Amino acid sequence: MHSHPEGDLSAYADESSAPERTAELTAHLAGCARCARRVDELRAVRGLVAAAPAPRPSRSLLPRLSRAPAWLRPARSLASVGAGTFLFLFLASAVLNSGSNLGGGTTAAERAAARGQLNLPAASDSARADAARATGATGPAVAAPAASQGTPGAVGNTPPGPRAVPAGEQVAAARREFGPPAWLFALLAMGSAGLALGLHRRLRRS
Amino acid sequence: MGRPEDTLAAARAGDARAFETLARTEEGALYGHVARILGPGADAEDVVQDALLSAWRSIGSFNASGGASFRAWLFRIARNRAIAVIRARRRKGEVPLEPDPEEGGSDWAEPVEGGPDLLTIAAGREAFAAVELALASVPPEQRDALLLRDVEGFSYDEIALITGSAAGTVRSRIHRARLAVRNALVTRGWTGSAG
Numbered sequence: 001m002h003s004h005p006e007g008d009l010s011a012y013a014d015e016s017s018a019p020e021r022t023a024e025l026t027a028h029l030a031g032c033a034r035c036a037r038r039v040d041e042l043r044a045v046r047g048l049v050a051a052a053p054a055p056r057p058s059r060s061l062l063p064r065l066s067r068a069p070a071w072l073r074p075a076r077s078l079a080s081v082g083a084g085t086f087l088f089l090f091l092a093s094a095v096l097n098s099g100s101n102l103g104g105g106t107t108a109a110e111r112a113a114a115r116g117q118l119n120l121p122a123a124s125d126s127a128r129a130d131a132a133r134a135t136g137a138t139g140p141a142v143a144a145p146a147a148s149q150g151t152p153g154a155v156g157n158t159p160p161g162p163r164a165v166p167a168g169e170q171v172a173a174a175r176r177e178f179g180p181p182a183w184l185f186a187l188l189a190m191g192s193a194g195l196a197l198g199l200h201r202r203l204r205r206s
Numbered sequence: 207m208g209r210p211e212d213t214l215a216a217a218r219a220g221d222a223r224a225f226e227t228l229a230r231t232e233e234g235a236l237y238g239h240v241a242r243i244l245g246p247g248a249d250a251e252d253v254v255q256d257a258l259l260s261a262w263r264s265i266g267s268f269n270a271s272g273g274a275s276f277r278a279w280l281f282r283i284a285r286n287r288a289i290a291v292i293r294a295r296r297r298k299g300e301v302p303l304e305p306d307p308e309e310g311g312s313d314w315a316e317p318v319e320g321g322p323d324l325l326t327i328a329a330g331r332e333a334f335a336a337v338e339l340a341l342a343s344v345p346p347e348q349r350d351a352l353l354l355r356d357v358e359g360f361s362y363d364e365i366a367l368i369t370g371s372a373a374g375t376v377r378s379r380i381h382r383a384r385l386a387v388r389n390a391l392v393t394r395g396w397t398g399s400a401g
Contacts, residue, residue: 006314007381008377010381010384010385011362011377011381016362041388042385042388046356048333048337048391049337049352050356050357051334052334054235054238054239054357055242055250057233057234057237057250057251057254058251061233061236061237061255062230063258063259063262065222065262
């Protein structure tokens, strides 16, 4: 029915026909101006389609593929809990220290010393004076001589020992033995918070 | 990881960054192809993104000795998803059924004397707009084959692998699609001169 091999012309134009078919078509095109023009048209259309600008995506289409290690999530939780714990310890320690420094007697030892119930071998003048002020006694002028004479006085009935240790120093020493300083808690809190933040960012990237 | 083969080997070994490097080079082309099948927009973007994720998950099954290049393999995944969307649209009646490749659509429109030649048309943006309109009028499967050939440069054999079609079907689809674009241009006044 068709004397012109029009259905094969695109493959011919693309040089994708079988070798023997290519030879047949080449022979036909040599004597058929119409089919030769069709081939030119198809090649021109191919060039236009290839040159037409393609649509571009409005966003990146790359899926998130980097998977976070399994230990990352519990590590972040642990670091967060650690940061909170160290922050609490720091605040608690700071409050205790500030109470001691202000002379408010926030510890049991200080309160006892202030009430004169602390069983000290020999309190210093200032400690006795503090205790006397706290209990409303006559004052350092009265308490000091009693202490200096080594007689039972306003602070307690214990006989004087060989060495006098101030009550404040004793409390501070007890605290030093009890736990680490406040700045260490602050440092650990900041470190843990930094670690938790870093792990959180790493998890968000993955 | 400079050579593409090394990057591909690393990706197959589970290196996500290597796969991202490979995917990044094809991301635009994949979208351009899918967008011309489905129409540009969120559907096409989702299809490409899903296809890349699917490719990553199944990269272990990619077999270079099977005849298809990694690029062809990616196009196959994306194109299959796009065609699945087209079929879903067909079920809803949004897209007409593909015509029988052996029937109709083989007529050559005759150019009108005095119309512009190809060089005149190609000189302006109007030509590309005309080509896009003509492509949009071609059935999706034919358009798919034509774009894989003319835009992406795949061979007929690769297109057969990508589309899962016989070589004869690929030849027929490409010819019909190209003829449809040619006729659409001719109806706009193109004389058909190759310039």
